[in-house]
Each structure stands twice: as structure tokens, then as C-alpha cells.
Amino acid sequence: MKNEVIKQTLEQVKSGKLDVESAMEQLKDLPFEDLGYAKVDHHRGLRNGYPEVIYCEGKSVDHIKGIVVKMLERDNNILATRANTEIYEALQDITDEIEYNELAKTVVIKKQELETTTSKILVVTGGTSDIPVAEEAVVTAQVLGNTVERLYDVGVAGIHRLLSNRDKLDDANIIITVAGMEGALASVVGGLVDKPVIAVPTSIGYGANFEGVSALLTMLNSCSSGIGVVNIDNGFGAAYLASTINRQIETALKKNS
Incomplete structure (x- = not known):
């Protein structure tokens, strides 16, 4: 139930347009x-x-x-x-x-349109195989009302692909990095930017990858500052966390405008 609905119900009770019993019926499943x-x-x-x-x-x-x-x-x-x-x-x-x-x-x-943020979340993947997890993050962030941009297949095996997109890294307010194998992408991105980086290890990789555990441990042990790590394949969790940060950024921007 939305704040606006509760406020309307209480206003109706206050003005006498709605009796207490009817209001209780509306709010009973709150x-x-x-x-x-x-x-x-x-x-x-x-x-x-x-x-x-x-x-x-x-x-x-x-x-x-x-x-x-x-x-x-x-x-x-x-x-x-x-x-x-x-x-x-x-x-x-x-x-x-x-x-x-x-x-x-x-x-x-979608039953109602959400106001979209001016501050941006960038979702970056190491490889094409990481895209399903990244897309879960993208959809989640969009549904939560964020402006989202994608930057896919820019892993450390061809690091020039990432470096040629420095403008996208610099333009974002929060970056979600999604990578399997050894999971080094988060450390590289974290060393390039001055903003929060949320790292998502994926289960992509060969045997010693241990279904994402190796990427998870690499991200947890990163020497780059400002990196937070969510669970393996948890694109949703990364996007939800990014959205809560982005809402704070958006609130601060509106106060200062």
C-alpha cells in the first residue's frame, strides 16, 4: 500500500467522508x-x-x-x-x-509510471556469458525508477575495450560490475573511478571456478577501494542496493537545485 493511499484514507476519515469501520476494512491487510x-x-x-x-x-x-x-x-x-x-x-x-x-x-x-532518476547506474559485464545476470540487474534498476546504461563484454582479457569506454564510467553515478571466471573486472573498474562499485560474481567459468566461488573470493579480496560485493548471480540484489544509493543521490541533487 502506497503512502498516498493511506493519506487519502486518513483525510477522508478526518473530513467525515469515510467512517472508521470502512477505513479499518481498507487498512486491515496493511x-x-x-x-x-x-x-x-x-x-x-x-x-x-x-x-x-x-x-x-x-x-x-x-x-x-x-x-x-x-x-x-x-x-x-x-x-x-x-x-x-x-x-x-x-x-x-x-x-x-x-x-x-x-x-x-x-x-x-507496470501499473504506474515511476519518475526516472537523472543520476545513472551503469551495468558492466566481463563477458557475453554474464549478460543474463546483468540483465536481471538492468530490469530491476529500471523498474525501481533508475536511469540505466549497459556496457557489455569489456572484460580484462581485452582491457582496451573497457578503457575505450572511460566516458561511460565517468558519466555514471554507480557502477555494477558483473563477471565470472576470476572476477577481476570489479578491481579494475574500482581502480579507475571515484564512485560506488557493486560487484556481482557469476557462476560462469571452468571447474576451478567452483560455480562462482573463485570470482566471489577475488571480489571480496579486491585491493581497490569502494567495492561492495553481493552473492553469486545476484543481479537483483546488486540493482536494489544501487537503487537505494541512487535515491539518496537524487534526493541530494533535488535539495541543491
């Missing part, structure tokens, strides 16, 4: 709504600035549909991650206001 198989957190938009995000992996299609139906009753924008084509097709039965990014495995249902 903390969460228990569906038996899920407790939909309607309060999250108030606490965190954006409604609950649906992680689809491990959930049945019917459960996902039930959660989406309840969220749509409140006109929320909806982001579902790790969604396969079966889930996408099933959700088309509920609404046609739906977008599917097959690479990112994300479903977006």
Missing part, C-alpha cells in the same frame, strides 16, 4: 495478507520504498499467480525474478500489462 501458502507483505512499499518482489524459483505457478492477483488489487508495479516462460505465459491469463525479459528471466507488470 502489514501482510495471509494466503496460507504465502504472507504477502503489503507494508513493504511503505518501509522500503518499493513493493515486495516475487522470487519465482521453487514456487508453483498457482502460488505465483495468487500472489500477483493480490498485489494487483493494490495497483502495485510488480517485479518477478527467476521466472521461466511457463510462468510468463500463466501470468498472461491475469493481465496483458506484462513484459518478459527472457535473458533476465524477469516479469514486469
